[in-house]
Amino acid sequence: MLSALELTQALIHCPSVTPKEAGALALLEDRLKALGFTTHRVAFSEQGTPDVENLYARIGNGAPYLVFAGHTDVVPAGERALWRFDPFGGEIADGMIWGRGASDMKGAIAAFVAAAAAYIGVHKTLKGSIGLLLTGDEEGTAVNGTAKLLAWAAARGERFDHCLVGEPTSAKVLGDTLKIGRRGSLTGRLVVHGKQGHVAYPRRAENPIPALLRMLDTLLAAPLDAGTAHFESSNLEIVTIDVGNAAANVIPSAVQARFNVRFNDIWAPQTLAAEIERRATDAAQGARYELTFEPCNAVAFVTMPDRFTELVAQAITARTGMKPEISTSGGTSDARFVRAHCPVVEFGPLGATAHMADEHVAVSDLEALTDIYRDILERYFG
Secondary structure (H helix, E strand, C coil), X not given: CCCHHHHHHHHHCCCCECCCCCCHHHHHHHHHHHHCCEEEEEEEEECCEEEEEEEEEEECCCCCEEXXXXXXXXXXXXXXXXXXXXXXCCCEECCEEECCCHHHHHHHHHHHHHHHHHHHHHCCCCCCEEEEEEECCCCCCCCCCHHHHHHHHHHCCCCCCEEEECCCCECXXXXXXXXXXXXXXXXXXXXXXXXXXXXXXXXXXXXCHHHHHHHHHHXXXXXXXXXXXXXXXXXXXXXXXXXXXXXXXXXXXXXXXEEEEEECCXXXXXXXHHHHHHHHHHHHCCCXXXXXXXCCCCCCXXXXXXXXXXXXXXXXXXXXXXXXXXXXXXXXXXXXXXXXXXXXXXXCCECCCCCXXXXXXXXXXXXXXXXXHHHHHHHHHC
């Protein structure tokens, strides 16, 4: 029987820091081929971004078609001295497996592959199809990964009925949270221009910093909205304020700030940018400024609760004894691309240590997650 723990350990051994494949997709392809999956390794490119390898696998030919989506890429390990064990060692200690990607999200991928193996081992003739969409740039620019892999699959005539994404959604204990949507993400840059001069002669200069502070205060003063039925209110956070002035006796010529907004389904990137521009203009009071926004491929979305959502929730409850909270919290994920192709929900292990030093997941949670994924397959095709 294929072991989720052993597969998680083998995947952690692959230092697949975005956008490196580092053997992770090759390992999964070998395992999936052995189970009878038809696999395709597909690489995508775009000017100004790194090439990315992806993996698509399918077993079965009919409907319904349940596809699992995930990413084998991980964030950098950071300073080695902060880790108890080698971040790519996959050490098993204290009932945990430790290493970069254990939580986000090599553990979930391994659990689903193990669940699929167990299901296929019993059901020799499938009543539908099981697939996997695996990418290597979810933690990066997300340009040459899931979005393009979905388009590639659609061009081949692949049609998915439902998707399960294995992001680490659980907050405190495995099974407490099931995500049916995500907020969007928009990043902006505000530059205010002034006139450089001596601090002792302020009338000969124009200090841009007070104007920037006034504009930022206006952006933060009033909430963007009051939230919606499935989302909390949108949130703007200032992430940097930069002058680059090394002298205490010089009024700078310019100052800039960057901010990020996590927005709900009231807004589209264009309407949100327009509202921020309106507020900035009102507060500028004649100050010269530039407001620009980075390209946005992360819009807010929600999968309205339905029979599939309930099926997944029932499988979680059957194994854990708890009813998961239906949530749209957290950052972005590749589910935002999947939602254009089929209904999508997200469920996976605890995310408390994701992106941290000493990232880990409980061995017992890996086993339970495998059981839950197996139950989802049974209920879905049953």
